[in-house]
Amino acid sequence: MTTTISKTKMKKITGGCLRALSSLSSSSERNLPSSNSLQVATAFANSIESSSKAEKILRDLAQKISESDRLYYDEAKETLTDGEYDLLRMKFEAVERKFEELRGKFDDGMYSRVGSGRLASSSSNSSFEYKKYKHLSPMQSLKNAFNADEVREFDERVRKSLVEVLPAAALQKVEYCAELKIDGVSASLRYENGKLVRALSRGDGEFGEDITRHVLSSSCRDVPRELGGEGSSYPEVFEIRGEVYVEEDALEKVNERKSANGETPFKNARNAAAGVMRMKEQNVDVPLSFIPHGWGTEGGDRAELFETQIEFYEKCQKWGFSDLCLTRSAISSDLNELFAFHAKTYDLRDTLSHKIDGVVYKINETRLRDRIGSDSRAPKWAIAHKFVADVAITTLKSIEVQVGRTGVLTPVAILEPCELNGATIRRATLHNFFEIERKKIQIGQDVVVERAGDVIPKIIRVATDAERITSEENAKEASSSSSSLGAALGLSSSSSTSSSLNLGGASAYAAPMLCPCCNSLVSRDAEDGMVIRCNAGLKCPAQRTARTTHFASKKALDIRGLAEKQIEKLFETNAIERTSDIFTLEERFYGPNRNEEEMPPVWARYENPAQKKKHEFTKNALNMFAAINDVKTNGVQLAKFIYALGIPFVGEATAKELAKTYKSLDKFKEAAERYHETGSRADEESDVDEKNGIKISLEAVEGVGDIVAKSIANFWSEPNNANEVKRILDNGVKILPVFGGDVSSSSSSSSRTNNNINNNNNKLSNLKVCITGTFTSKSRSEIQRDIERLGGSVSNALAKSTDILLIGENPGKSKLEKAREIAKSKGGRIVLVEGFEQFQKDWLTTMEEDRDDDDDREE
Template identity: 30%
Template sequence: MTSFYYTDAMMTLDDKTAQERIQALREKLNTHNYLYYVLDTPEITDTAYDALYQEILALEREHPELVTPDSPTQRVGDEPLKEFSQVTHINRLYSLDNAFSIEDLQNWEERIKRLLPAERYSELSYVAELKLDGLAITLIYEDGHFVKGATRGNGVVGEDITQNLKTIRSIPLRIPVKNTKTPVPQKFEARAEAVMPINSFLHLNEERQQRGEPEFANPRNACAGSLRQLDPKVPAHRNLDALFYAGILIENGHQPPIPTHWEMLNYIESLGFKLNPARKQCKTLDEVAEFIEKWGKQRTKLGFATDGAVVKVDSFALQEILGYTAKSPRWAIAYKYPAEVKETIVKEVELSVGRTGVITPIAIMEPVQLAGTTVRRASLHNFDEVRKKDIRVGDTVRVQKAAEIIPEVLEVVFEKRPESSINIEEPQNCPVCEATTTRFHGEVAIRCSNPETCGAQRRTRLEYWVSKQGMDIDHVGPALIDQLVREKLVDGPVDFYKLMVDDFLKLERMAEKSALNAYQSIQESKKRPLHAVVNALGIPHVGKETAILLTHHFHSMEKLADASIEELMEIEGIGPKVAESIVGFFGDIENQNMIADLKALGITMHSKAATEDMLPKDTSHPFYGKIFVLTGTLPTLTRDEAEEGIRKVGGKISSSISKKTDYLLLGENPGSKYDKAAKLNIPILEESEFKALL
């Protein structure tokens, strides 16, 4: 029976079967979610996942009474809050004492030993875990359901950020995630570090820079800033993650006690929580020191910002004997890796012109070795920042890598300032096209006023078009774009789609295989979703997140292009600046032509959800505006073909029979919809009649 419902998901399900199907879908989706976000081993494609998701969404819409809090549809969708409410933690969240050297750790061990009876020294061992640099969060599960999540706050009282945490895909809404035999306590507290992966952080900052918004200093700030948004749609689009490091059984139920921290980690992992992979059970402090040294070198490869290692006494019994000081547990300590700061000299300042015309000052420095790489350049972000830090060419500056990632100029060593130091002036003209520069009101960014013809911008715009955030055209990189522009084969994005394999072969050093790859990946990019196309256009102030918002709202490029400033501003998250920029972009005749060309070349102009809005205008067709329900197998048409046909003439498809249904399209082996339709006297069409009318 189960497979029947898979192939025929659109049938009306009576309440009992709907409930079973919803439950099956929920488990499936939660499992795939877990495989993807926690284990990083997806078993199905995104498209297949989307199909399951759409199915449960449709079923839940029909049966709102069957929606449960752990449904995957419930991750985003809560209304924005007015303010966060306060939560008093069940168990206090202590902060940890810091150690800055191995010697500090040895002193800590001595203190511990003084507090323990000598006969228990043999039980003393440790767990070392790399410490992620994020936001401490605590989550409460009752009977396996995620019921409340909060920030650490002052350790006693935090803020309720449950709805934002639900948007983090690796956080299970229900445990155990898979149908394992792991017993679940009645009430359980799980603690984690919420983090923004480094790549997401870099993308977010790039977007903010393009929009002239202040960048986040590090992934921790970006993560905290995202989780402290009252509207859960913001964190939902920020690709946050949560790595768990502790569990507390509040009401144990039938759960046998867990004797050590290490076993607790394994236990919470078996429940489906995501754990920090950098952890080790250490018999001695020497092993801890080895762990710290090893990860000191490798931690930059983890994909998350880290700032140290946490060392804990493994045995819970010993932890209890050791207890707490007023501020922190005596059985744990945080080792901090030293931040590497070096001095170097600013040789010159380069102005880089971005995709939307933003001009960014970049310090070019004497090469210096920092956190494993040679650093020559550091963004100075904007001219306000330059003035604030009073950086001049010729200055000796102290540099470090913010969160071990991005080189930044900390400060000027004023004692070493030479008399010949040169002020860094705000440019009056674009360094590339000489057009005057402008500064929008309230913005820190300075922009080229001539975004249409500025050569550098044209180039970065092409690069942006093919980039991952844009149309994701795999085999076309900056070097190839250079060649194509030089040979006058490409001027704007439209030209990519006019290239034939032969055009690539004309280029120097172009092998047949590379030509074919480039051609194919350009052609494939035509199918990218609408939000990718909107983003790839490079409308000033519109980045990925805004593109998604716009696509959700308009579902089609045409509607977006027609929108007025007022309409745009009705969308939550779109302010006057963005709205003006969008209207300005689509009002430009060159852009209008470009979009018409892209459309003619077959690039996506509608989002999936828009199919119903793409209806023809022939209102005289007998099916126009009529609501159809389909059941059973049709003799010649596939279900897709039949639905397509209905939509083409302006009809609508519904998945269940109600009084509003106009026609039931009946195939062989119909389901319960047939009986229901007959009961309600709804006209029934067989395929032949349907085809004739169509």
């Protein structure tokens, strides 16, 4: 029931960063401590009855820790995993907490040993000796809080110590500065007269190792050699303390390079930072970053230099340090606000450029800090509020594949049930298939499940052997010490069985090649390559309701009366199996022997069947047929049809561009197939137009980049989609011809001035209308809507490309003049329409009015 705790926790206990510096052993990706292991440690301490027994236990623990450290530092041997080591440390601390009188009695050994400067010994490539220097004032570490209650207790202690110096009102307003706790390696930079003279590691807190040349290496950009800023002042001699870290992006690059060179990659960003500082070579190719978090000065480190923490950060920014310390901190006297900051930071932690493991609260006003004071190890005016997640170890029984409404396949872990934070966990998310591969997760293995807050539980990684053993031991320990302890720890019989060793029988998992729902081909989503998607959007049962709803929606085919609810019902009752079936509903409803007396089938009764009479059902059904038939008789614009297909990343605008370019569905499909074959644009120079048989590549279409092109190619390469489109067309849906292509049936009508016009149903299609002046009969936005409904667009500015200028009362003079100029100029084709009534008559005639003409012409 345990996993790793953060290294800062260890730093606090050891008072040195040495273990952290050389902790290349960390196997965890995130260093979230487990509240369970903390509970285990606390329970362990609570089970000790007497001080004498505690003394013996502390001595024993100290010895184990020392021995582990010795082997680790002196012989580069790792006898314990981080998880085990951390648990020892936590137990040690918990016992010390319970038996105050023993505090500090047994950790001296550890302190002095850490200070003995074995920094480089565990590094394979050097036996380099570091020079040691004394810090101006001790470099303390921070106390940790693992939950809100512990922070509240801290706050109470702080306020208690200020009661005498502050009136009640002021006490209420005492502010904390909350800032991100970046997961790196502490360092102290000594500046004399504004010039950097030395950089030290934390060391034992009193003496630090000289890491000046590492910090000064060209890769550490964030450390100014000289404090800059116009007119800014600085103390004569002082130290700026902060965290040296490696950004995530940089780490990725470094690791890529290391892997390519056959070297072992760094396990995480902190390891990388620590690794750099242990390296002998001066020019290390790992970019280090630095963020300040405090300062030190001779004879104390507090008030006289800066009045508040924020003032310090403001100065740091001026001096040339990273402004992250300013931009990523918050000030508040309200604990709830601090907790909100903590929660928000937790949510955002994976999006930041650097790893963080919590939030630090510091009393902002330095004058008050002196009053509150410090103990031997840490200041009493600051605390680190760590990120805590509950973890459990259990067996991965199987992996289930879910298909979402948009066709995205997600792996779901089916687990041996385990208890986590009071809930029984049976399923957990695995994010995506590439994570499974990357983390080498296999069915039958023991895995670490994490659950933070109310978030869906997730699989973090495969459990290490040691963790499984520790987990088992903890379960045993808990159940043997007392019966209630087990319950208090959230341990149950199921969790102990689930931690059974699963060394054999694990099997590799391969991401599916076919959609588990419809057996169609799947593809990697083009967006980031991390998503697997079922390509058969129109056929796949998992997607069919969402896809068909999209297909019938207003901006697509606009089939009124076919909303999501009705479509769901149609699928449920098997009235339709796929989108194309909606166009044969009427036929099937009446059957070969049309009997209008018959009760409509169940799918027609999609609303409150109990309250509806037969004729109402029939009316419903008839309305639905009418709406569907409307689409069949009126036809569909190509752009709307393309949009209706629901191809990922093809929105309305892109669909319009595609229609404009290819002018027929077949040409569009051909381009997609060409792209699928060649992978990208095959004919770069000749993508102008198709008049001379030149093929236009997908990527030449405006708004179509790599991602969209791949998505389109994927859509058409799935035979199920092509078949489904064919079925839709076969079932009577007509795509309206687009003028300007090779479609001969289109005609232009008398009043048109622009050859962009494609058909009579939409006179305004692709026309740009500019409006000037006011109108009494309709508002501008109403007019705009009318124009857009008919496929036109409205712009406020008059341009050469404007087709129509609609002139109202009090028109803008300059617009009018410009329009007349354009009209007169060579090739100018602008139409000036005065008054809305005229405009309506000429341009806004409805489809019905137009259809008469169409019918005449077609017949």
